[in-house]
Amino acid sequence: MEKKRIFPKLLIKWYRENGRNYPWRTSRDPYKILIAEIMLQRTRADQVKPVYLEFISKYPNTRELNKAPEKDIREYFGRLGLLWRAKLVKSLAKELVNRFSGKIPQSRDLLLPLPAIGEYIADAVLCFGYGADVAVVDANVCRIIKRVFGLVAKGEARRDRSFKRLAQEMVSSGKADEFNWAMIDFAALVCTPSSPKHSVCPMNEFCSYYQNLKLMEA
Numbered sequence: 001m002e003k004k005r006i007f008p009k010l011l012i013k014w015y016r017e018n019g020r021n022y023p024w025r026t027s028r029d030p031y032k033i034l035i036a037e038i039m040l041q042r043t044r045a046d047q048v049k050p051v052y053l054e055f056i057s058k059y060p061n062t063r064e065l066n067k068a069p070e071k072d073i074r075e076y077f078g079r080l081g082l083l084w085r086a087k088l089v090k091s092l093a094k095e096l097v098n099r100f101s102g103k104i105p106q107s108r109d110l111l112l113p114l115p116a117i118g119e120y121i122a123d124a125v126l127c128f129g130y131g132a133d134v135a136v137v138d139a140n141v142c143r144i145i146k147r148v149f150g151l152v153a154k155g156e157a158r159r160d161r162s163f164k165r166l167a168q169e170m171v172s173s174g175k176a177d178e179f180n181w182a183m184i185d186f187a188a189l190v191c192t193p194s195s196p197k198h199s200v201c202p203m204n205e206f207c208s209y210y211q212n213l214k215l216m217e218a
């Protein structure tokens with residue numbers, strides 16, 4: 001499909017001009033990526049940034065994190081409204097040290113059973129930490145795909161494998177990280193849940209959602 005070829009090119013071009021800059025995006029350390037992704041779930045990136053920097057400074061690796069009392073970890077995650085995650089993070093550090101000598105597994109099958117890690121975080125670690133050509137898909141990414149491609153979800157979109165497959169088809173070898181960051185930023189800055197910014201959207205010409213809006217307004 002022509003749209004699948006054009007979309008990633010326009011998206012990455014938009015990202016290179018408008019993408020946001022965060023400290024976890026300049027690192028290839030799987031541990032730092034893992035901590036960032038755990039903090040970023042359901043939390044604004046700008047809110048995460050100062051907490052993340054302090055946390056990484058104090059606990060720069062899994063071994064240091066494993067030594068930390070749970071109450072100390074709770075102080076950081078409490079600032080993000082993620083207090084309940086502190087126990088999971090403590091359990092995660094313990095497993096990583098005891099089972100993997102403190103290293104972050106480079107396999108999805110090994111990552112998924114670990115505490116605090118779901119499909120999204122596992123894919124993010126593989127892509128951003130290990131350079132794997134993997135699409136990282138959450139509800140925000142699904143919203144973009146649904147609108148641009150007119151894909152109808154069977155149930156919850158992020159659990160519909162057709163969304164993941166389509167995103168994966170658009171990932172270019174060696175550019176997965178850029179594509180995924182572009183999707184994240186595009187969802188946050190342009191293709192927002194309400195009042196999407198059509199006036200600055202580079203996808204207008206072929207976006208199913210926008211074209212349907214124009215027909216309704218005609």
